[in-house]
Amino acid sequence: MTNRPSTAIGALWRGIALAATTSLLALGAAAEPMHGIAMYGEPALPADFDHLPYANPDAPKGGRMVTANVGSFDSLNPFITKGSVHWQLRYLMGESLMARSLDEPFTLYGLLAESVETADDRSWVEFTLRPEARFSDGSPVTVEDVIWSYETLGTEGHPRYQGFYGKVESIEQTGERSVRLTFNTEDRELALLAGLRPILQKSQWDGLAFAESGLDTIPVVSSPYIITDFEAGRFIELTRDEDYWGYGVVPFVNGLYNLDTLRMEFFGDETAAFEAFKVGDVNTNREFNVAKWTTQYDFALMQSGDYVRSILPHSRPSGITGFVMNTRLPQFQDIRVRDALLHAFNFEFINEAMTGGEQPRITSYFSNSPLAMQEGPATGRVLEFLEPYADQIPEDAISGYALPVSDGSERNRANIARALDLMEQAGWTVQDGVMKNDAGEAFTFEILLKSGSSENQSIIDMYVESLRRLGITPTITVVDNAQYAERTDAYDFGMTYYRRGLSLSPGNEQFLYWGSEAADVEGGRNLMGVKSEAIDAMIDRLLTSESQDDFLAATRALDRLLTAGRYVLPIYQWNISRIAHDKRLKYPETMPIFGDWPGWQPDVWWWDEG
Incomplete structure (x- = not known):
């Protein structure tokens, strides 16, 4: 099964191609609150958009996705340097003020924030929180949480956050639900990066050493998935929060976060991981070896049709x-x-x-x-x-x-x-x-x-x-x-x-x-x-x-x-993704230009018993 990309490679630059005209016009325009922000030009989706072009707003809720991972883990805090953390946790935990579309080179739409406003020269950016935004324990996401998250991640967090914070001149509350960051460096990307920092709950960490946490403290987040079970080095299980605050509130999440359970199983080597997939203990597997893809995917679950293979295109750089x-x-x-x-x-x-x-x-x-x-x-x-x-x-x-x-x-x-x-x-x-x-x-x-x-x-x-x-x-x-x-x-x-x-x-x-x-x-x-x-x-x-x-x-x-x-x-480049999976795991026909990328699996997938 091969999906079609939503945008041909010649049109990749629809967000950037407007730069020579739109960005120059924007320089002369007064800053005003917007539903989204693009690196160049304007967001492709209008303020009243209903869902992302690559998401299925009618996707049912339910089912589970189980992945095999080679290695182990000794921490559940993906926001610090200490410990070995499963790579996917930072994408599933800790929502940000804005969220990135996989169908535009660099455009963000409101998530925790209902609007964004920035200076003509992008020397500052201001976000206004949605009044509905809640952490998983039901407490509201506040400006105080936002400021604490930026300051803590910028000083005690992983280096990926500290570099950005070094370019922040000040961060201050400007209204009941608004916060402004002013930058000390000429860098037009900072206004967008500011929208992508994870927001954590300040009160959870009172009296706790944030940078030293591991398996002892699971960060409280506002995300649709919550860690509900784990065994050190063996598995991590996340459960969909049926009371997730974003459903019916945020257009960006319409059609996303459909699976009830996400489980990561850990194995000592690639052979054991693949064997678990072959017998059904794991129900999705991303294959990077084309020879293996063509010669070793003839096991019983494939022959019966219970598992299928999908080839997925993308138009991003090889890296x-x-x-x-x-x-x-x-x-x-x-x-x-x-x-x-x-x-x-x-x-x-x-x-x-x-x-x-x-x-x-x-x-x-x-x-x-x-x-x-x-x-x-x-x-x-x-x-x-x-x-x-x-x-x-x-x-x-x-x-x-x-x-x-x-x-x-x-x-x-x-x-x-x-x-x-x-x-x-x-x-x-x-x-x-x-x-x-x-x-x-x-x-x-x-x-x-x-x-x-x-x-x-x-x-x-x-x-x-x-x-x-x-x-x-x-x-x-x-x-x-x-x-x-x-x-x-x-x-x-x-x-x-x-x-x-x-x-x-x-x-x-x-x-x-x-x-x-x-x-x-x-x-x-x-x-x-x-x-x-x-x-x-x-x-x-x-x-x-x-x-x-x-x-x-x-x-x-x-x-x-x-x-x-x-x-x-x-070594090799992968200009397509090869994913074998349970036939009941579905994804939309339209692929974003980034293809199989964080934000696509498991985000847009769903379970269909039919």
């Missing part, structure tokens, strides 16, 4: 997936070494072994989208943006760069020869079968992997065989979830698996992923440790651009810098 090199370590600071390790990574052979050659490779961080760097030399505004940094950046970020391609054979002779040449240029040669420097020190590093990831282990095993042809023998360390989180938070690795999903509206999160200031923040997301004035400047440009052309050029220039920087060994 970056692969194995990241930690440039904080001396052996990865020379770009020639990183280039050599990229040449030794025999993707074509690995892809054939793992997927039958069916999965296309990620070619850049924003590949599969209009934001991707263009082939060949930089031109126009992209060149103009990069030229001031020409002496600081890789030469081929301007002249043009593409990933090395092998002949597909196991020996990968040409690329191995090129890798040896690059290592020699960097001061490393093979001596008695071992890659060493002039001081006789062997070149080596540690590859850190999370237990249970058999696919990553298989890829690394093949890569290690290639490295041995260079006289390099890395150490492979496999650890459990808790140890993995602890070590990656402390950047205690040489190379590790890496995934950063990117959207059609890149913004402040780019500073978290690869900004200089984030490189030394414990628990941060800049795992590669890159510190680049040019990268910082491109992120700043895309945040302050007032036209589509400048935004597009800044993002394409950023893509060039990241890709040509050789920080990651990229």
Whole structure:
């Protein structure tokens, strides 16, 4: 079963394409309360919209969704650094003032807030709370809760929240149900990001250490799902709140949050997780391996028709997936070494072994989208943006760069020869079968992997065989979830698996992923440790651009810098999603442009016994 996207890729920019005219007109208009806010132009949906275009307002309530997750957890607080938390909890808990549409590059509509108002230059933003907004215990969501949440998350919460709060000059109550944030930085995205901070209940945390909580305290939230049962490391179960305040009040949620029960089961490895799906203990499974999809989904529940397979399109960037090199370590600071390790990574052979050659490779961080760097030399505004940094950046970020391609054979002779040449240029040669420097020190590093990831282990095993042809023998360390989180938070690795999903509206999160200031923040997301004035400047440009052309050029220039920087060994891109599921689990025919993305499953799904 294949669904159609609601918007063709040529129309992705309907929210951005108006920027050259609409945003200029908006600059001269008086600020007034609105039902939504867009990064460029106006929201696509009018103030009186009834439901999201990709939601089914007639979906029945009931049923359950059970997912399989490899690993474990030791915390139920997704808003802090401490502990290992299931990734999906932060999307299911802690509603925000505004909510993001998956059918527009970056547009928010009112959720806890009934309206939003912002300055012409977006130097401040003001939200007015809905009088109906309630926490799950029935208490009202107040301006006091909002201010406490911003201040606490901004000072004690996860780094993803602290970066934003550092750009807030002040936050103050301006009315019985209204709150205003004023910014200290020119950044047009801040007005939107302000609407996406989770709002928590202040009174719950009186006398409790917010940043130290784990399994002992479940955050009280206003969301439609409440954690009702769990067993540490085994499962988490959330139940739909039938008295959820948003039903019949908020147009955005009409047709969303239909399933009665969401249950996350945890397993020690991918094999056990898949076996649970095959016997029906789990009823939905997202498959990333095309070879497995075509050869191993013939089990009884599939043959009987009780389970089905769905292929779902999307039009978002590929993001970056692969194995990241930690440039904080001396052996990865020379770009020639990183280039050599990229040449030794025999993707074509690995892809054939793992997927039958069916999965296309990620070619850049924003590949599969209009934001991707263009082939060949930089031109126009992209060149103009990069030229001031020409002496600081890789030469081929301007002249043009593409990933090395092998002949597909196991020996990968040409690329191995090129890798040896690059290592020699960097001061490393093979001596008695071992890659060493002039001081006789062997070149080596540690590859850190999370237990249970058999696919990553298989890829690394093949890569290690290639490295041995260079006289390099890395150490492979496999650890459990808790140890993995602890070590990656402390950047205690040489190379590790890496995934950063990117959207059609890149913004402040780019500073978290690869900004200089984030490189030394414990628990941060800049795992590669890159510190680049040019990268910082491109992120700043895309945040302050007032036209589509400048935004597009800044993002394409950023893509060039990241890709040509050789920080990651990229693997596959997934331009579709493959989800196998119980036939009673349904979703709308119309897909949003973001496709299978947080906010889509389980949000728009429902259960149909018929």
